[in-house]
Amino acid sequence: MSEIRRINPRRPIVITPQGLRRIVLGQVGAGDLSTPDQGAAPAGKVKPRRLHGEAKSWVMAVAHSDRGRLDSHAHQAVAAAAILAQPGAGVVAVILGDFEEDAAALGADAVVVLPDLDAVGFAPEQEVEAVSSLIRAYDARHVFLPDKPESDGDLGRRLIVEHQEPAATHVVEIDAAHVCCPWSGAALLARAPLPRFILLEAGAVDAGLPFAGWGESADMVEGLKVAGKSGAYRDLGLERSDPSQIPLEEADLIVAGGNGVSSVPTLETLARTLGAAVGASRVAVDDGRFTRDKQIGATGKTVSARGYIAVGISGAVQHLQGIKDCQHVIAVNRDAGAPIVGRADLSVIGDAEEVMQALLTRIAQARKQRELPEAP
Ligand SMILES: Cc1cc2nc3c(=O)[nH]c(=O)nc-3n(C[C@H](O)[C@H](O)[C@H](O)COP(=O)(O)OP(=O)(O)OC[C@H]3O[C@@H](n4cnc5c(N)ncnc54)[C@H](O)[C@@H]3O)c2cc1C
Numbered sequence: 001m002s003e004i005r006r007i008n009p010r011r012p013i014v015i016t017p018q019g020l021r022r023i024v025l026g027q028v029g030a031g032d033l034s035t036p037d038q039g040a041a042p043a044g045k046v047k048p049r050r051l052h053g054e055a056k057s058w059v060m061a062v063a064h065s066d067r068g069r070l071d072s073h074a075h076q077a078v079a080a081a082a083i084l085a086q087p088g089a090g091v092v093a094v095i096l097g098d099f100e101e102d103a104a105a106l107g108a109d110a111v112v113v114l115p116d117l118d119a120v121g122f123a124p125e126q127e128v129e130a131v132s133s134l135i136r137a138y139d140a141r142h143v144f145l146p147d148k149p150e151s152d153g154d155l156g157r158r159l160i161v162e163h164q165e166p167a168a169t170h171v172v173e174i175d176a177a178h179v180c181c182p183w184s185g186a187a188l189l190a191r192a193p194l195p196r197f198i199l200l201e202a203g204a205v206d207a208g209l210p211f212a213g214w215g216e217s218a219d220m221v222e223g224l225k226v227a228g229k230s231g232a233y234r235d236l237g238l239e240r241s242d243p244s245q246i247p248l249e250e251a252d253l254i255v256a257g258g259n260g261v262s263s264v265p266t267l268e269t270l271a272r273t274l275g276a277a278v279g280a281s282r283v284a285v286d287d288g289r290f291t292r293d294k295q296i297g298a299t300g301k302t303v304s305a306r307g308y309i310a311v312g313i314s315g316a317v318q319h320l321q322g323i324k325d326c327q328h329v330i331a332v333n334r335d336a337g338a339p340i341v342g343r344a345d346l347s348v349i350g351d352a353e354e355v356m357q358a359l360l361t362r363i364a365q366a367r368k369q370r371e372l373p374e375a376p
Helices: 072-084 124-138 152-163 264-274 282-286 317-322 339-343 352-368
Strands: 013-016 019-022 057-064 089-096 110-114 143-146 167-171 178-183 188-193 197-200 253-257 277-280 307-311 328-333 346-349
Touching (some): 057 072, 057 152, 072 089, 072 143, 072 152, 072 197, 089 124, 152 167, 152 197, 253 264, 264 277, 264 307, 264 352, 277 282, 317 339, 328 339, 328 352, 339 346
Parallel strands (some): 057 143, 089 110, 167 197, 253 277, 307 328, 328 346
Antiparallel strands (some): 167 178, 178 188
């Protein structure tokens, strides 16, 4: 029997008269997981579809995208919907913002994309209106959202108020019939029947599914309102910030230095020239080249930049853990066999200082010839 595996090792414990008890894993979802095909497909093998035939009912997952992609927390919300969908029920993913991923691989059978409602703008009333229309149109039995401090968590709570239906937030354990949430300062877990609205904590569900969805683009639902009324909120737009002042977790572009960087000023100049934030490996922090708040990795920060330039960083597993959500990784390393090269989308094999100087020269040339805009 497959299980919904939790991946948070710091999960709460309960102290019972029998002693200390780790929370048991959730019961398997009621989906078609009991079919003989259920084992995780080996790499390259096409995964079996979970849903056979037309969907008789629907469960929904709702999440904001970031530049066309969902983060791992949002993937988990879609996976939870797919794992817990009853046999014959379809999974519809509602994406606020652009969407360029393979919805089928995430476990969704249908996908509705609302590109005008991305997380960059602030339109809570329009979001509630649009998603509520879809909940009604699909008659979604359960609605899953990632419980984030902003965007999805905010939208989830607004939907709960709008629909006045049973709901659970901060869900850390889930099975086909129940949810569990931390209680009493996370010393205990409160257990409740599976409600209609479920806001999942990160790590409650493993997003690696042994099956796929159909991933079909759903037709726009008739009467779906996206424009909505202008209400109590006014979006004043975004203000550009100094990249060096942005917390690494929020940076869009990071230039990170490791033990292979001999000149920190060159790396900082490159970062400034590109309008990027500066990060570092643990070794480079430990030997005093960068401050502790720059450390990226298992014992540092987890970043999700669109672009990550790793200069003179080997790509140890602890470092890779911190950049797992980065979209495009560029490695500068003199060793073509370094693990970071395996993770990178593009690698420049050469001396860090030489490559950075060459880049600075080329950027200056390109700016002079107006091939590139000035630094932000
Ligand atoms: C419990 C634990 C937690 C950890 N947490 C973290 C963490 O959060 N973050 C983290 O980063 N690490 C962490 N580490 C350490 C991690 O295992 C590595 O030791 C560390 O990431 C290595 O840093 P590095 O790649 O900069 O240095 P090195 O391993 O020394 O690698 C340097 C790289 O630079 C290249 N290089 C050398 N000279 C040049 C040059 N002139 N030009 C171009 N390339 C060059 C080399 O080929 C090599 O690939 C942790 C380790 C443990 C045990």
